[in-house]
Amino acid sequence: MRRGLRASWLLKAAGIGAVFGLIAVPSLGASPVEKAPPNSPQQFAEGSSASSSNVLGKLSAGPLTRRLVAHPEQAPAASQDGYRTLRDLSAKPATPTDSGLQAGVSGSLRGQRLNDDRLGLPQNEESIARCTSRPNVVLGGTNDYRGLLDPQGNFTGWHFSTDGGRTLKNEGLLPAINFGGGNMIPSGGDPINVAGRNCALFAGSLNYDPADFFPNGVGLYKTTPRRLSICPGGNSSYCWPHRKVVVKADDPHKFLDKPWIYVSKGFVWVVYTEFICPDIGCAGNYSSNSIKAVRCRTDLRNCTAPILISGNQRSIQFGDVTIGPDGRTYITWEQDNDFATNFGPPEHMKFWLRVAPPGSLNFGPARLVARERKNLGIATLHANDFRVGTYPKNTVKTVNGRPRVYVVWDGCRARPLGGSVCEEPAIKMRYSNDKGRTWTRTKVLSARGDNYFPTISANQGGRQLAVAWYTNRFDPVFHNRQDVELATVSRNGTVRNRQRLTTTSNETEADPLLGGTFIGDYIEVVALDDKALVHYNANYRSTKLLGSGFAVPQQDNFLARRGL
Secondary structure (H helix, E strand, O other): OOOOOOOOOHHHHHHHHHHHHHOOOOOOOOOOOOOOOOOOHHHOOOOOOOOOOEHHHOOOHHHHHHHHHHOHHHOOHHHHHHHHHHHHHHOOOOOOOOOOOOOOOOOEOOOOEOOOOOOOOOEEEEEEEEOOOOOOOEEEEEEEHHHHHOOOOOOEEEEEEOOOOOEOOEEEEOOOEEOOOOOEEOEOOOOEEEEOHHHOEEEEEEEEOOOOOOOEEEEEEEEOHHHHHHOOOEOOHHHOOEEEEEEEOOOOOEEEEEEEEEEEOOEEEEEEEEEEOOOOOOOOEOOEEEEEEEEEEOOOOOOOOOEEOOOOOOOEEEEEEEEOOOOOEEEEEEEOOHHHHOOOOOOOEEEEEEEEOOOOOOOOOOEEEEEEOOEOEOEEEOOOOOOOOOOOEEEEEEEOOEEEEEEEEEEOOEOHHHHOEEEOOEEEEEEEOOOOOOOOOOEEOOOOOOEEEEEEEOOEOOOOEEEEEEEOOOOOOOOOOEEEEEEEEOOOOOEEEEEEOOOOOEOHHHEOOOEOOOOOOOOEEEEEOOEEEEEEEEEEEEEEEOOEEEEEEEEEEEEEEEEO
């Protein structure tokens, strides 16, 4: 059993510990009186107005955190000195183990935790993959804040298990990718993990220069279980021998965000959001955004040029892609009215679907899935401060010999105070038997309370579907503490069973770095033969932050295993 050397991060940790409270997003350093509306632009740039279409209010956490480290002047005034200190520390010479990631990890971990973080830094925004031919092979991904100490600046974590997620075999950070001319661009968060044929393992990530967001693009990585079992871990490029930027911004006025990938039928589909901004670096206002997609072969070759999916829709985000068992490609996304209302609530979302025939690059017309007048976004939940946004997710299952496409999302039951507060959100579903031409009525899958961040799996080899989400319903007094719930859903959308996966409710505000400001924008469930894995985060483990002070609860990624 190999054990890596302890990381040599102590010198940096001493300085970073002084500013640990200043890297949270959003509302860094803001007092309760000064607190801006969640996700609003003024949370991220001094002097910006509430009506400003500021891209930082839409960005993923990885780019936002690293942007403020590179440009402290864009942080709220109370946080700027801390960001300057962190920027200076990050610029100092470092060794490959400064991130605290081990050179090889093995052995049992307590509870369901799927990392060996000895620094007490957060992990969030979880993805999970499981091999169909070797179900004990499991690969998870996170935004891993140990990347703030990585000499390459990588931020996308990977976590590997060979016994179904019971123990951690190895972990690390996705390495930098050559954008051309030897320009190595680090991974920057928004993890996606997929297992392909013969247990080929794929990962997707944002890749960008954290100083000014250019170059930027979407990176695609490929490896094998054997390679991840024997490689050094950490940021070693040996762990991920095949890696490629499959699409990159061709202009410093563009930023690519929120990718998702799917692998099947010999292809990898990548969907993402493209922001277009008048300013270089895309840190201020943005003038439009669109959903685009790229298809590559599974050897990461022959990637297409970007394909416009969202047409002339201007205000959109959160693309998702599935290659169905029928070979068709299904892409969904959300459209909102942010430009029309100058980012005033509510957003009145619409969800759309486009479908391409098997093997084709030509998508059919956009089909309206549903309208959600009380979506999550701009407003926080009534009892929590972390940012939320409705991210529709899809899957496809064969029913009576025909493909049935399912879409799940979350929507508030009430939006009082002019839509500035989200109360009691519910998990909802619709499905279509005719590739989106018609849809069933909306079905509510959740019970009472606040429910958010749904994720769905077709459960290959089983008859039912798996749907998971965060819920606050087990905190009947304050509606604040968080649990994870897994629903077994029949093919016609009937909930057969709901299981609470967490025995102790999580206090989302407990992490000393992020406080209650960020838990990621999604979690993920994958089910195979009626056995489900749910990858999520919680603050259950207490440890000393960067080796000093008291052992306090902090954010980790956890993996729950449960039968449907």
